[in-house]
Amino acid sequence: METPHALAAFGALSQPTRLATFRLLIQALPAGLPAGEIAAALAVRQNTLSAHLAVLAEAGLVRGERQGRTIRYHAEIDRLRALLGFLTQDCCGGRPDLCAPLADALTGVPARPACEPNTETEPPCRSSNAT
Amino acid sequence: METPHALAAFGALSQPTRLATFRLLIQALPAGLPAGEIAAALAVRQNTLSAHLAVLAEAGLVRGERQGRTIRYHAEIDRLRALLGFLTQDCCGGRPDLCAPLADALTGVPARPACEPNTETEPPCRSSNAT
DNA sequence: GGGGCGTTTCCATATTTCGGGAAATATCGA
DNA sequence: TCGATATTTCCCGAAATATGGAAACGCCCC
Numbered sequence: 001m002e003t004p005h006a007l008a009a010f011g012a013l014s015q016p017t018r019l020a021t022f023r024l025l026i027q028a029l030p031a032g033l034p035a036g037e038i039a040a041a042l043a044v045r046q047n048t049l050s051a052h053l054a055v056l057a058e059a060g061l062v063r064g065e066r067q068g069r070t071i072r073y074h075a076e077i078d079r080l081r082a083l084l085g086f087l088t089q090d091c092c093g094g095r096p097d098l099c100a101p102l103a104d105a106l107t108g109v110p111a112r113p114a115c116e117p118n119t120e121t122e123p124p125c126r127s128s129n130a131t
Numbered sequence: 132m133e134t135p136h137a138l139a140a141f142g143a144l145s146q147p148t149r150l151a152t153f154r155l156l157i158q159a160l161p162a163g164l165p166a167g168e169i170a171a172a173l174a175v176r177q178n179t180l181s182a183h184l185a186v187l188a189e190a191g192l193v194r195g196e197r198q199g200r201t202i203r204y205h206a207e208i209d210r211l212r213a214l215l216g217f218l219t220q221d222c223c224g225g226r227p228d229l230c231a232p233l234a235d236a237l238t239g240v241p242a243r244p245a246c247e248p249n250t251e252t253e254p255p256c257r258s259s260n261a262t
Numbered sequence: 263g264g265g266g267c268g269t270t271t272c273c274a275t276a277t278t279t280c281g282g283g284a285a286a287t288a289t290c291g292a
Numbered sequence: 293t294c295g296a297t298a299t300t301t302c303c304c305g306a307a308a309t310a311t312g313g314a315a316a317c318g319c320c321c322c
Contacts (some may be wrong), residue, residue: 014142026221069289090157200319
């Protein structure tokens, strides 16, 4: 992820309604939620929510697709992953000692103390025998 | 981390100068950097930077301590970790399937499952995959 | 104590953002 | 075609934010 995208994502998440929306949509994965349902759940007017959804979509954090007369939104988990990578690439890039506790927070597992400075978009090895 | 703290953190990171400042300070860990040096590195006026540093400090992302007549700032890595945890607790909380790729992005190493069910002669994934 | 340096605070202004009301667009059902 | 529902777009005023200049504060050295 590049800096402008990260800025957009942070900006999008820095507003209470938008943050709540994003979290709600993550919890609603993978089905997603129609805009009206989000508005009802968050007690926000639809036009206001629409503007917030537009910001989130512009930041790439959510995506909406029309289903009949409703528009169903769902979180873009890949974008979240990219954002996490962006946040950690600075420290994990050259400092595995700093990276380890960060990974710890995410996984709850002490994580091996060796982060390679590549945190973009490449799943290392979990392909052959994953679940 | 609680929502208001996360909002403050996102708001703090949603401004170009502040994001650059935070990243710079993370790279400068653990020594930190004096305010003047940050301002010079980012080509920002000191009063402007001071305001931004105040926002970052208010969000708990950086901390400054006086050293003689300079004030040396350094990133709060624990806060960053808390922020990562906040971002992932929604999906990781109940959905390990979503959490795994997220942790992956962070460390380059899959969380717990996914890598080696029972083969012990296999080196643990992270072998060599630099793009 | 006086002068100099680093940093912050105060003030003023331009820009952006937020939320509400009303209207417009798109889809469905009859 | 008509009405109803879901969602967005447009426009507005209010509030927050960013930045610059000038001044103030704290600390060091002489």
